[in-house]
Amino acid sequence: MIYGYCKISGAVLLIICLLFAFAPNYAFSVQRFPPPQFKSGHVLPETTQAPPRSDFYEYLDAGVLLAALAVATYLALKRRSRTGLLILTIFSLAYFGFWRMGCVCAVGSVQNVTITLFQTGYSIPLVVVIFFALPLIFTLFFGRTFCAAVCPLGAIQDIFVIKPVRVPRWLDRGLRVIPYLYLGFAVLFAATGSAFIICEYDPFIAFFRRGGRAAILAFGGLLLILGMFVGRPYCRYLCPYGVVLSWMSKASKWHVSITPNECIQCRLCEDSCPFEAIDSPTEEKANTPRTEGKGRLITLIILLPLFIAMGVGLGAGVGSYLSRIDPDVRLAERIWLEDTGQIDEMDDASEAFRKTGRPSSELFAEAKQLRRQFRIGSMILGGFLGLFTGIKMISLSIKRSRKDYETNRTHCVSCGRCFSYCPVEKDEK
């Protein structure tokens, strides 16, 4: 029986060897010591294969996400309870953050969705799609209640807001450009299958897992300390998912309002928002001619194609530098340097490549293809960034009139801190 087993495994090995005959594989070329045939009837131990965690938990996560979103929306829009939101924040931090160790999260799911769209070999788990879509759908109808109390990254920062100081408007709005860049790069690198930078540089994941790279721990710690004074620095100045959320929020059907009723312009809420998301009423300027603003608007609209062209040009220039983030491109460069004799010794990566026996030319062709993808990708990315810059400048030049203190739908995370500042609220209760 044992002899039979060995023979079968030998036959399987032979078949596999034949299968791999065209790609010489060192693993099967070494069979220096034939497996013994025991006289004592020794039975070979089984190689254990512990199964992965059951899918049940994944779907539980999706269920908890849906429930948390519903509760957050109810607490923010209907119940108007900051205390309730705070309790939910702590729950989300404990569940999605510390218990589930922050994976998979909606912020990172952007990359999974991108890679699915661009790489045919990747199939996306349904749970990841749910994590990507649910917060966006909720935001499209109710505003960023996901940010308020569901996202573990937002939650950890929210409880660290102790003594918020005002960031000057111009600086705040200027820094809010960074998430666009971050999202652009994340999409580019995910689309080429090179890296998941949102996950790699997630500043708080190391806390959730109680371990991680020292640099990331330090970065996360710094953000939390900064977050005591500048509310939610990651959400405002880095979070790439927040960009998509802000688009959805801007078009949301309902949204939290500072006052449950009519604004009486008492100005009490003016300084209540630690995230610079309350817009003050606009001052009525009686004698400004309408044509002045119009001229600038028309100039900017005419300049818009120029902005896009500049972005595309910039993208074309930096594309090949960006491609070096891809491990295959880096490997190809290394192999080329070794092949042409510019470097003598091999590193681990090139040694591993040589062992596979693949011809260098194949790798070079692949790297060339990747470089081309990067060049096209970064041109598109540059174009989009130019477009957004232009649109941003146009939107800054459009005159808007506001009579009341309102939440800025793009930036408001629906945390509910302003509720208690409104005297109308107290009156109603």
Added chain:
Amino acid sequence: MPEKDKDKISRRDFISNTIRGVCLLGLGGTLGLVATRTQAGDTVWQIDPNKCIGCGRCADHCVLEISAVKCVHNFAMCGYCKLCTGYFEPQPNALNTGAENQLCPTGAIRRSFVEHPYYEYEIDEELCVGCGKCVVGCNAFGNGSLFLQIRHDVCVNCNECAISVVCPSGAFKRVNASKPYILKGEEGE
């Protein structure tokens, strides 16, 4: 004046409705495209043992304190050597289980006598840190029956595996959770 105000609000509503419609359409379109390549089950990370070079980064870069990567033994491939180059230091003083003779820094390989001249080698996964020293040793002079695998009872399945980022041989890949291991000598695909 009130008439005009009303008109203005409805125009604003119209614009916001339109934008919301566009957003919904965009989101729906993205999800529709993604839906064709969605799978109900999860994917998990695994090491392709035929690409792995045993560089040792697995032991250091896992997000867990003790790496989820462990050495796995395919007994059917093993030569049951008395002088196992995965077990012993390059020049051992004696072929016994003395700590000074062992290659494994944590003593995670158990060596037991089967019958002359064969010895069996088993991995104690509680002790194994996934450094791959034995894997290199076994590949150098033996059959290569020792190899590294991610153990899914330990792995937390990060969206972007921290070891995969530093793996020099590109051995890390996402595999279907229904077939979560790539056992050397049994791939047969």
